[in-house]
Amino acid sequence: MKDLQKVWENLDVLHLNREAPRAYYIPYANTESARQGKRGKSPFYQTLNGQWKFRYHRSVQEVKEAFYEEAYDYSGWDDLLVPSCWQSNGYDQMQYCNVNYPIPCDPPFVPDENPAGLYIREFNVSGDWKDQAAHVVFEGVNSCFYLWVNGAFVGYSQGSRIPAEFDLSSYVRSGKNRMAVMVLKWCDGTYLEDQDAWRYSGIFRDVYLLARSQERIRDVFYQADLSADYKQASLRCDVESHGIVEVQVQLLDAAGHEVSSSTARVKGKETLRLDIASPVLWSAENPYLYSLLVSGAGEVLHFHVGLRKVEVVDGVFRINGQDIKLKGVNRHDSHPELGQTIPLKHMIQDLKLMKQHNINTIRTSHYPNDPRFLDLCDQYGFYVIDEADLEAHGVLHAGDYHMLTKNPEWEAAFLDRAVRMVERDKNHPSVVIWSMGNESGYGVNHIAMARWTRERDTTRPVHYEGAALKYNGHPDTSCLDMNSRMYATVQELIAYGSDESQTKPLLQCEYSHAMGNSCGDLKDYWDVIYAYPKLMGGCVWEWCDHGIKAESPDGQTFYGYGGDFGDVQNDGNFCIDGLVSPDRIPHTNLLELKKVMAPVLLEAEDAAEGKVRVSNRYDFIDLSDVVMSWKVELDGETVEQGELPSLQTPPHGTEIVTIPYSVPHTAGRWFLNLFVTQRTDKPWAAAGHELTSEQFELPMPASVPAPAADLRVLPDITVEQRDDEVIVEGFDFLHVFDLHAGTFTKITKHGVPLLQGRPQFSIWRAPADNDRKIKVLWSKEGYDRAITKVYRAEVTEVSEKRVQIEVDFALTCNIKLPLLKGKAVWEVDGAGAITLKTSVQVREDLPYLPRFGLQLVMPAGNEQVEYFGYGPHESYIDKRQSVRKSKYELTVDQMHHSYVVPQENGSRYGTEWASVSNALGMGLLFTSLGSEFSFQALHYTPEDMTQAKHTYSLRRRKETIVHLDYKMNGIGSSSCGTDLLEQYQLSDKDMAFELRMTPILTEDE
Known part of the structure; x- marks a missing residue:
């Protein structure tokens, strides 16, 4: 098009004819409709959402015709729903990138092959608007666009996630009108929109007309x-x-x-x-x-007013005079089918889930959200860190992290993004902090943004993490009201919190990377955050997995990630890093977060006397609207329960309550379980919603007699050795031990086979996303290829009631020295019970192990699981705040937690006994003989989950794979965060454990 102004690579042109930014509002005709806030009820509002005609071009150079002219015939074009993203509708290339630009780094220039989307929409303008000024508002267009109405050029805008408003008064007429829009995929603004996300294009947020009074x-x-x-x-x-x-x-x-x-x-x-x-x-x-x-002038504008004061006093972040801890998450716009086009109901679903899990803060990573999202945050109650649509992470790999922010030619582009955000969102009480973008270096342009923001709005502090000293940016950070870190270690937080020279509060704008099976470090972080006033909290990265709904070659639905859609340059599954799945099913990570950030803390003051200390971690409300109930369990069975009178604990206060339970009077494991629930309905959850829970083991009085000894008379056994096979037969069982393999090959009771394959010692787990750093070392040492070497296996003791077999063994792999060496002592008694005593020594120079324990495979049909340990969901040594010890009954399928990328899951920490059986109760009972063990029963082997890259390629076995682990390595959050804390690493060099496997045939055993 000859008359097209090529401004998408011109830093001097950020817009043409765009209206000055303003606060978000819709004009209404009267007070009642203004307060209701239903946009469609306003006579001054007209949506342009709906079906548009669309044509996609691989390059703007292909656009030759003047498609915007009134006489142009577009009848052969495709239909495309607005708002939407091209890529979600089959146009262009789905692509996920994290740090790197998806184009050559040559700012401000973009590829000549710049995809273009052409939109045409005819619309009617009411005669009632004849004397009014017609405006059009585009809430979000990625990345830049040109606008024509009735064949006349109206304007140009860039800045994808901030509204663009144009005065159409000179262009529209009563009756039928035609609007044409050309959207380009790339512009110089692309260099400032390099967020860790799918790269979407198009008119992806609402478009509407407003009729305004001429004087208004x-x-x-x-x-x-x-x-x-x-x-x-x-x-x-x-x-x-x-x-x-x-x-x-x-x-x-x-x-x-x-x-x-x-x-x-x-x-x-x-x-x-x-x-x-x-x-x-x-x-x-x-x-x-x-x-x-x-x-x-005949219009009524409505704004929510929340009266609150945000300030930093003596290095402490405060709201309304109270020290505040921001219990937050980072949230991208993400929908598994619609991309970055987010329906209102979907926003509400997110916010309700957040409130239900004790989250009070949202960082809009890394751009302003739909303005209606902030309306909802005002109403539901969230502290919002509103972040400018600014990230230039890709320049990092170009050699200079600060190349754009220190370049004065880019100042207007930087400043534009702060100005338009602040002007749009300045009247939202939920916005308590302005953020000047993310991961874009730090220089004079950021300083200009922050200074302008502080001058425009004196009521909110200003944040920008990129100014951290470690990035070696501009030394002047006086324009920022807080220091900020990503993925600081616990020790670094302690050092900051105790450093009296630090005069600003510290925000962890990102921490605890929630990728896959993750968030094993939350309690460690929050113990420190609560301990130091200058630590103002932080935001977990991130809220949801950005998986894209797709279909596998065999017709299965799954969630795709980078590389699944033909995108050659991609960052794989690094977008699958959320607390909830793409369809908003909470991961256990979110349950863990809910517990550690709970507004009520319950601690044992004197468990023997039933005294519990209740600490109110709310900042402004007492506990009169919560219900505290209790339950006492004996060996996992409820024996007593009740409810306490109403609590009146003031904000930040404590109260000692007494639980009127009866003193334990029989031998067993006694636990006191406490539950804190809502007394009344809230907009985000009904009465009875659980805020938190806690568990205390009750001490046994000295007067309670010890459990009676097992006085059963064991039947006799017969032991026969045939070559390498040791056949042990009893009254109702037959077991076979292979001396060559050093393990059992057959376990039966009343002829029912309870074993398939051979039990073997195992150190491998399917790497979790957080193992991505250490798994290289694991694989280098051969952990994933370990096999058993038997040095010696012989029957060492035989009697009428028992037989004992000793095995000296090692776990080895090609090339390497043995990984570990050990001794296993197997004993079979007259009841058919198999006792295992194991001691091993791990090679000194090895990195810590994924796990160590026994793996066995049980035949198809063994679907019933019962165990006494932590549950009901998965738990690990560093991820067990949200579980409690009790007796649980599940199926093997229920033991599994599905992650978008298959990985280690479903283990149960602190198990004391477990049984796996068929529907009639025929199976094996596993009992610890000393320390507790980590228990897992799945339909997948670690190798199955290691090899599978998607859920559809994870084939469910009919057999049940059981793991009985001495220990399982911690989970952590080191996929992007800090290394797994030492206390959670399985670095033991000498290990010993004992357990018993007992065949069971009836539900009574």
């Missing part, structure tokens, strides 16, 4: 002033007009009663003030909202 309210900015004792408040409302407007501002309380009002004749800008006596303050715990109605 253009912008509103309110700021609250609170007295020192928070008992008085005033609201300063800055109103900007287009022309001269008689303006009324009115503040209503939540019930709709007027609190204060004021009027003024506004010409340009005026400030109106409203006084508020006995203000109700807004917080994430009590998101009380007033309504600010701004009326003028």
Whole structure:
């Protein structure tokens, strides 16, 4: 097109004819509809969402025709729903990248083969709009676009996740109109939009028309002033007009009663003030909202008002005078089918899940979200770190992390992204921190952004992690109100929290990388965060797995990641790093997070006396709206339960309560379980929703007699050795031990086979995503190829009631020295029980092991699992805050937790006994004889899960694979975070454990 202005590579042009940024609002005709906030009910609003005509070109160079002209025939074009992403509809290339740019790094230039999407939509304009100014708002277009109406060029804009508004008054007419849009995939702004995400294109957020009065309210900015004792408040409302407007501002309380009002004749800008006596303050715990109605020129604008004060005092982050811990997550826009086009209901689903799991903070990583999302955060109660649409991570691999932010030619582009974010979102009480983007170096351009933001809005602090000293950026960080780190170690946090020279609070904007089976370090982090006032909390990376719904070659549905869609440059499954699955099913990571960030802490003051210390970790509300119930279990069975009177524990306060349980009177394992639930319904969960729970083991009084000794008389056995086979036969069992293999080949009871294959010692687990660093060493040493070498196996003792077999063995692999050497002593008694005593020595120079224990395979049909240990879901040495010890009954399938990328899962820490059987109760009972063990029963071997890259390639075996581990290595979060803490590493060089396997035939055994 000859008349096309090629500005997408011009740093001097960020837009053409775009309106100045303003606060987000929709004008309404009256107060009632304005307060309801239903956009479609406004006569001044008209959606342009819906079916558009669309044509995709691999390059803008292919666009030769003047498609925007009124006479152009587009009838042969495709239909495409707006809002949507091209790639979600089969156009262009699905591509996931993390750090690297998906184009050559040659700023500000982009490839000549720049894909273009052409959109055409016809729409009607009501005659009622004849005397009004028509505007069009594009809430989000990736990455830049040109706009024509009725054949005339209107304007150009870039900045993908920030609204672009144009005045169409000179272009539209009553009746039928035609709008044409050309969207380009790349522009110079692409260098500032290198976020860790799928690279989507198109008109992906809402598009709508607004009819505005010729003289109208253009912008509103309110700021609250609170007295020192928070008992008085005033609201300063800055109103900007287009022309001269008689303006009324009115503040209503939540019930709709007027609190204060004021009027003024506004010409340009005026400030109106409203006084508020006995203000109700807004917080994430009590998101009380007033309504600010701004009326003028026949329009009513509505804004949520949350009265709150955000400040940093003596290095401590505070809201409304209270020290606050931000219990947060990072959240990308992500939908498994729609890409970055997020329906309102999907936003609500996310927020409800977050509230249900004790999350109070959201970092909008790494761009402003849909403005309606912030409306919801205002209402549901979240602290939002609103982040500018700015990430230039790709320059890191170009050799200079600061090359764009230190270049004055890019200042306008940087600043534009802060200005448009702040102006749009400035009236949202949920926004408590402005963030100047992510991973883009740090230089004069970031300083310009932060300084402008602080001047424009004095009520919120400013954040930017990229200014950390480790990045060697600009030394002046005075424009930032906090220090920020990603994936700092626990020791680094302790050092910062105890350093008196640090005058700013520290935010972990990213920590505990929730990739796959993860978050094994949460308690370690939060113990430290709670201990030091200057540590203001942090945001787990991240909220959801960014899997894309796809279909395998054999017709199975699965979630794809980088490389699954023909994208050659990709970062694999690094987008599968969330607390919930793509379809919002919580991973156990989220359950762990819920527990460690719970608003109520329960600690044993004196368990023997039933005294429990209740600590209220809410900042603003007492515990009168929670119910605390209790239950006492004996060996996993409930023997007593009750409910306590209402608690009145004040915010940040403690209270000692007494649980009126009966003193244990019989031998066994006694546990006191406490549950804290909601008393009343909330918008995000019904009454009875569990906030947290806790468990204490009750001490046995000295007067309780010890358990009676086992006085059973064991039947006799016969032992026969045939070559390398030792055949042990009893009254109702037959076991066969292979001396050559050093293990059993047959275990039966009443002729029922209970073993398939040979039990063997195992050190390999399917690497979790967090093993991605250490697994290289594991594989180098041959952990995944270990086989058993038997040095000696012989029957050492035989009697009428027992036989004992000793085996000296090693686990070895090709090339390497033996990984470990050990002795196994197997004993079979007259009841058919098999006792194993093992001691091993691990080679000194080896890295820590994934696991060590016994693996055995049970025949098909053994689907029933019962165990006494931690549950009901998976648990590990460093990931067990959200589980409690009891007796659990599940199926083998229920023991499995499905991750998008198959990996280690389903282990149960601290198991004391477990049984695996068929539906009639025929199977094996496994009992610890000393220390507890880690238990796992799945339909997959570690090798199956190691080899599978997707769930559809993970083939469910009919057999049940059982692991009885001396120890399982911790989980951690080191896929992007810190290394697994030493105390959770299986680095033992000398190990010994004992267990017993007993064949069972009935449900009574």
